[in-house]
Amino acid sequence: xxxxxxWQLGQSITxxxxxxxxxxxxxxxxxxxxxxxxxxxxxxxxxxxxKMVPFAGWSMPIQYKDSIIDSTVNCRVNxxxxxxxxxxxxxxxxxDCVPFLETLVVADVAGLAPGTGSLTVFTNEKGGAIDDxxxxxxxxxxxxxxxxxxxRDKDLAHIEEHMKAFKSKGGDxxxxxxxxxxxxxxxxxxxxxxxQHLTKEDLSKLYFGQFQILDxxxxxCFLTRTGYTGEDGFEISVPSENAxxxxxxxxxxxxxxxxxxGLGARDSLRLEAGLCLYGNDMEQHISPVExxxxxxxxxxxxxxxxxxGADVILxxxxxxxTIRRVGFFSSGPPARSHSEVHDESxxxxxxxxxxxxxxxxxxxxxxxxxKSGQHKTGTKVKILVRGKPYEGNITKMPFVATKYYKPS
Amino acid sequence: xxxxxxxxxxxxxKEKKMALRMWASSTAxxxxxxxxxxxxxxxxxxxxxxxxxxxxxxxxxxxxxxxxKHEGSVATIGITDHAQGHLGEVVFVELPEENxxxxxxxxxxxxxxxxxxxxxxxxxxxxxxxxxKKLTESPGLINSSPYEDGWMIKVKPSNPAELETLxxxxxxx
Numbered sequence: 001x002x003x004x005x006x007w008q009l010g011q012s013i014t015x016x017x018x019x020x021x022x023x024x025x026x027x028x029x030x031x032x033x034x035x036x037x038x039x040x041x042x043x044x045x046x047x048x049x050x051k052m053v054p055f056a057g058w059s060m061p062i063q064y065k066d067s068i069i070d071s072t073v074n075c076r077v078n079x080x081x082x083x084x085x086x087x088x089x090x091x092x093x094x095x096d097c098v099p100f101l102e103t104l105v106v107a108d109v110a111g112l113a114p115g116t117g118s119l120t121v122f123t124n125e126k127g128g129a130i131d132d133x134x135x136x137x138x139x140x141x142x143x144x145x146x147x148x149x150x151x152r153d154k155d156l157a158h159i160e161e162h163m164k165a166f167k168s169k170g171g172d173x174x175x176x177x178x179x180x181x182x183x184x185x186x187x188x189x190x191x192x193x194x195x196q197h198l199t200k201e202d203l204s205k206l207y208f209g210q211f212q213i214l215d216x217x218x219x220x221c222f223l224t225r226t227g228y229t230g231e232d233g234f235e236i237s238v239p240s241e242n243a244x245x246x247x248x249x250x251x252x253x254x255x256x257x258x259x260x261x262g263l264g265a266r267d268s269l270r271l272e273a274g275l276c277l278y279g280n281d282m283e284q285h286i287s288p289v290e291x292x293x294x295x296x297x298x299x300x301x302x303x304x305x306x307x308x309g310a311d312v313i314l315x316x317x318x319x320x321x322t323i324r325r326v327g328f329f330s331s332g333p334p335a336r337s338h339s340e341v342h343d344e345s346x347x348x349x350x351x352x353x354x355x356x357x358x359x360x361x362x363x364x365x366x367x368x369x370x371k372s373g374q375h376k377t378g379t380k381v382k383i384l385v386r387g388k389p390y391e392g393n394i395t396k397m398p399f400v401a402t403k404y405y406k407p408s
Numbered sequence: 409x410x411x412x413x414x415x416x417x418x419x420x421x422k423e424k425k426m427a428l429r430m431w432a433s434s435t436a437x438x439x440x441x442x443x444x445x446x447x448x449x450x451x452x453x454x455x456x457x458x459x460x461x462x463x464x465x466x467x468x469x470x471x472x473x474x475x476x477k478h479e480g481s482v483a484t485i486g487i488t489d490h491a492q493g494h495l496g497e498v499v500f501v502e503l504p505e506e507n508x509x510x511x512x513x514x515x516x517x518x519x520x521x522x523x524x525x526x527x528x529x530x531x532x533x534x535x536x537x538x539x540x541k542k543l544t545e546s547p548g549l550i551n552s553s554p555y556e557d558g559w560m561i562k563v564k565p566s567n568p569a570e571l572e573t574l575x576x577x578x579x580x581x
Contacts, residue, residue, distance in 0.1 A: 068496060068523070069497050264496075333525070334499065336525065357499035359522075
């Protein structure tokens with residue numbers, strides 16, 4: 001899901017590959033520094049050695065003084081603190097906010113217990129994904145959701161358009177976009193012990209997918225036990241004026257073991273966890289069924305529909321989708337987005353949508369789509385990198401086992 | 409700013425000014441304080457820093473950030489400290505076969521970092537007589553030692569005049 005469109009960053013860096021006369025990093029991606037938005041932690045990042053790059057219209061740290069590889073490993077050994085304030089948090093309120101949201105997403109929102117949430121997909125009329133999002137039912141009249149930075153304008157316009165129509169028919173729903181808050185993500189084995197130092201609430205009772213509004217380090221925060229790394233961890237929505245203090249407190253309480261971590265490592269971590277990056281692994285023309293997110297479509301929703309593109313999606317559930325998202329291991333250079341996948345006889349059977357070197361597994365990992373029927377684990381494939389085929393095989397995801405905190 | 413520029417008192421005013429200008433034009437470079445300057449084995453004639461990356465005397469440079477060390481009939485080629493710094497940690501290197509040939513300004517391989525891929529262009533033409541096999545196991549040598557252990561290929565130049573068209577350390581900087 002989250003992390004927004006890292007592909008935009010990838011495009012600007014890998015544009016170099018298309019330039020046959022130059023090899024160095026094109027300086028042009030620093031050209032519009034002045035137009036970039038800054039989070040509440042911008043100066044904090046710079047002071048900590050953050051290497052700032054443009055990302056979805058924001059100036060965000062891609063890494064700090066440690067390498068992306070070291071940073072990725074450290075998250076799973078100790079922990080990481082990410083600034084994800086570029087992502088967009090919003091609240092839907094009103095008596096009808098639940099049925100309203102159900103017209104736009106595949107989740108069984110009505111069936112969520114208060115204080116619980118889930119990953120979901122906003123769909124379009126063709127059953128494709130507009131964005132993925134973590135939604136939480138705070139109460140029957142309040143839903144809190146977070147959408148990708150790169151999709152903010154698109155998502156808000158989409159929600160607003162449908163909200164207007166819904167209200168014109170007498171529905172009671174309104175929204176509030178939380179631009180006064182900043183989202184931080186704390187992930188890894190030390191996340192819970194460190195955060196426990198900063199709050200009186202018993203975090204051992206907050207399980208994966210659950211939500212609470214509580215005091216952390218002296219300010220009222222929205223806390224969700226979720227993340228984008230596969231590790232146990234939290235996303236903390238803090239009033240922006242308290243964001244720096246909270247970040248400082250977290251780092252101090254961990255005695256330096258939890259490190260500020262940038263978007264470079266965040267992408268490696270989510271890939272290791274087998275999580276989609278909207279813009280790469282999920283797009284307008286890919287349905288949640290194709291993306292392997294059938295589990296996110298509520299049972300009742302599969303029977304009733306009632307969301308955009310339901311007819312297409314329900315048919316895919318019945319007949320099976322024609323393509324499926326799978327994981328790959330490969331030899332040679334790491335497979336990257338848009339690399340072709342061939343069967344052993346050289347016929348094209350699919351395409352890579354995300355790939356790279358896994359710092360924790362020390363091998364190449366990738367995800368992509370292949371024709372249904374060719375998608376079984378163990379299937380041998382050839383992946384084309386710069387025109388040359390390299391051996392690979394299809395594998396299950398996550399690549400690195402997840403450690404979500406669930407009741408035993 | 410002065411703390412970022414470091415305490416190197418051997419830097420001339422001109423070099424400090426140039427470094428300052430480069431820092432102002434590209435903040436990301438300023439943040440990448442090249443720790444490799446102290447790690448790599450620099451030749452005694454170590455010179456000016458290019459945005460805090462090291463640029464060595466005695467080598468020739470291409471606009472596309474490769475270096476050439478010409479010793480007798482053999483030319484060794486690699487990528488500069490500046491290039492490896494921008495790329496980030498190298499995870500894979502694609503190099504030509506020995507006995508293959510390379511041509512000036514044509515691509516002879518690729519360097520993959522965690523996030524991106526970059527082509528490597530040969531600064532000169534010639535026959536590849538040796539390829540650095542250590543880079544298969546340890547691609548990170550390009551980061552830790554771009555001018556020494558991270559060398560990529562050794563070439564017998566077919567047209568020595570090409571070396572004259574390359575930049576010296578001052579021009580590269």
